[in-house]
Amino acid sequence: ELSKKDAAGVLDTVFSVIGKAIKDEDRFSYPGFGTFTVKERSARKGRNPRTGAAIDIKASKTVGFKPAPGLKQNLVAPARRRR
Numbered sequence: 001e002l003s004k005k006d007a008a009g010v011l012d013t014v015f016s017v018i019g020k021a022i023k024d025e026d027r028f029s030y031p032g033f034g035t036f037t038v039k040e041r042s043a044r045k046g047r048n049p050r051t052g053a054a055i056d057i058k059a060s061k062t063v064g065f066k067p068a069p070g071l072k073q074n075l076v077a078p079a080r081r082r083r
Contacts, residue, residue: 018036021036022036022037022038022063023038026038030068031068032068032070032071033067033068033071034065034066034067034068034071035065035066035068036063036064036065037063037064037065037066038061038062038063038064039061039062039063039064040059040060040061041059041060041061041062042059043056043057043058043059044056044057045057
C-alpha cells in the first residue's frame with residue numbers, strides 16, 4: 001500500500017515528466033491512458049466580469065488532453081436501450 005505522501009511524490013514526478021515532454025516535443029502520449037498536447041489560444045477580445053469593460057486577452061498556450069478509447073469507454077456508462 002502506498003501512503004498519501006508517497007503517492008503525491010509519484011504524481012509530482014509523473015507530471016514533471018509529462019510537462020517536460022510537452023514543452024520539448026509539444027505532445028506526450030501514454031498508450032491506454034491518452035495524449036497530452038500543447039494548444040495555442042489566439043489573442044481575442046474579452047470583458048472584465050466586474051466592470052464590463054472590454055479587454056484584450058493575449059495569445060497563450062495551454063495543455064489539451066485526449067483520452068485513449070479504452071479509458072473513455074471505462075469512464076462513460078453504457079447508454080440504456082429504450083423499448
